[in-house]
Amino acid sequence: MKKVSLFVKAAGLALLASAGAFAQYNPKASYEGPAKLNTWSVSIHGGPTQFFGDLREYDFYPVGQTNIDSYNERRSAFVGVAVGKQLSHLFGLQLGGSFGNLVGMKRRIYNSYFRSNFIQGDLTASVNLKSLLFGVNKMKRWKMDAYGGVGVLGFKSTAYELGTGRVRRFTKNNLGDGVLREAGYEADWVIPVGFAVHYELSPRFDLGLDFRVNHVNTERLDATIGGQENNTSVFDLSGARGAFDNQLTRRGNSALDKYGYGAFMLTYKLGKRAIRVQKVNGKYEYDTTQGVYHLRWTDPRSLIKPPVILTLEQIDSVAKANRPKDIDPRLLTDTDNDGVSDYFDRQPNTPAGSIVSGAGEAIDFDKYVSAALPGVACAEIFANVQFDTDKNIIKPQYHEMLNRVVELMNKTQCRLQLSGHADRRASDRYNVALSRRRVEAVRNYLVQAGLNDANRIVIDYFGSFKPVGDNSRPGLQKNRRVELRLVP
Structure with missing residues (x-):
């Protein structure tokens, strides 16, 4: 009886383990994880921009007024949209596009200001620093991302003389009809790097702040190639002002241009039956039967229920609950060894060696x-x-x-x-x-x-x-x- 009891207990534990394994594995999941999670999102963002280059009065703080020797550097902004795909809880990709304008000025040497319109498209990869550094169980409603990538920037810029507003330089020209004028956008590579903080407002919406610096592969974003030896924004009294000569170098003695922004971001999380983790009795608990979590906020490992270590009393209780009913001993008894159980045998004492029918009767x-x-x-x-x-x-x-x-x-x-x-x-x-x-x-x-x-x-x-x-x-x-x- 002891051997039978141990066998029943072992069988009960095996059933529990196999049931738990099947509950944790979903072969149709779109990533390596125990349950289906939503992975796509769409974001809109916008805010003020700030230029960093030759036509810049101060390193950081922008000039806020326009007069005879100043131009307001705060009249610039942008808007953009991005589509995000979360590859795992820690890593994601974003394909974005934006447009806006840039403004900058400098009194010393250049006595000029510029205005630029731009369009940018880029692909960035992000890493979830909050979960990486602090763990997935802290600051559940917060997400901090560092990101970087590559993109293309199209810009059309014009530099003006401070005070008079006369044109000094612009990025492209058109001399086809003999008249010098701005002809369109110039394009170059850009490398965006940044940091974003998000807060999960609801199962569908996140609110965030995005801080970015875009490193542009040109010094002509402000229609100026800087440096004492090649000061192309200086006003030419002979009328030679206008577009850059194609023979001029792409850069002078100063560093390549860059611009940054601080933006508000609203993210809509795509997917069916969106839910977010809830706090129950002071502790966050996941329940995949209620809907689908988003991979941005949910580590798949959090959905795996920890193994339950049963006591001997619990094991015995499970074994008893799952033990099949006892078999009627009459079904196991064949007194005359004729192949028919005594329960069905109409002649349970047939002589040895008898040939019997299905009812156990000798024939x-x-x-x-x-x-x-x-x-x-x-x-x-x-x-x-x-x-x-x-x-x-x-x-x-x-x-x-x-x-x-x-x-x-x-x-x-x-x-x-x-x-x-x-x-x-x-x-x-x-x-x-x-x-x-x-x-x-x-x-x-x-x-x-x-x-x-x-x-x-x-x-x-x-x-x-x-x-x-x-x-x-x-x-x-x-x-x-x-x-x-x-x-x-």
Whole structure:
């Protein structure tokens, strides 16, 4: 009984473990994770811009007024939109586009200001610093991203003289009709880097602040190539002002231009049945049955339920709850060893070696075979062939019975199931092989006796795993057997 109890407990634990494994794995997930998560989002953002280059009065603080020797550097802004794809909880991609304007001035050396309109498209990759540095379980409603990427900037810029507003330079010209004028946008590479902070307002919307610096691969963003030796914004009294000569270098003695911005960002998280993690009794808990979380805010590992370590009392309780009902012992008892359980056996004490019907009643097999009509199905019939110790030789006393089995099968549509068995006096491996040799011996005898269709024979062999007798001499003799079961 102890062995049975341990087996039931082990089976109960295996069922619990397998159920938990299937609950945690979703083969249709779009990433490596235990449950489906939403991964796409759309953002709109906008705010003031700030230029950094030659026509810039101060390093950071912009001039805020326009007069005879100043120009307001705060009259610049942009708007943009971006589509985001979260590749994992820590990493994502954003494809963005924006347009706006830039303004800057400088009194010393240049005595000029400029205005520029720009259009930019870029692809950036972001890393979730909040989860990376502080962990996924802290600051659940906050997200901090550092990002960088590459893009293309199209710009059209014009530099003017402070005070008079006369044009000094612009980025492109058109002399096709003999008139000097601005002709369109100039394009160059740009490398954006930045930092963004987001707060999760609801399952659909996030609000954020975005701070970015765009490093442009040109010094002409302010229509000026800086430096003492090549000061291209100086007003030329002879009228040679206008667009850059194509022969001029792309840069002078100063650094490449760049511009930055600070922006408000509103993000809409795409996907079906959007939800966010809720706080229950002071602790954040995930429930994937309520909807779909977003990968921006949810680490897939958080959705894996920790394993439950059961106590021995709990294991025993689970085993008892899942234990099948006891089998009626009458179904396991076959007193006369005729192949029919005592529960169904109408004649439970048939003599040894009897051939019985499906009801356990002894029949005159010879008369049954003689009376059988050709081509019809037969009734269910049971018989046994017993063997000597460690032998698979069929005793002569069974030859006549087996010959009649062949006659019945050739006359009717009967099928035959053969099951080989052995007693317990050897290893399991040996007994299985021995029971196989015995069942094959019976099958070969039937074929050699003239069986027309051997495909109607089904064989099984069980070694000593299905005994019908004990370890006494008569019991061991009962166990050394091949069971024959004729079925329709």
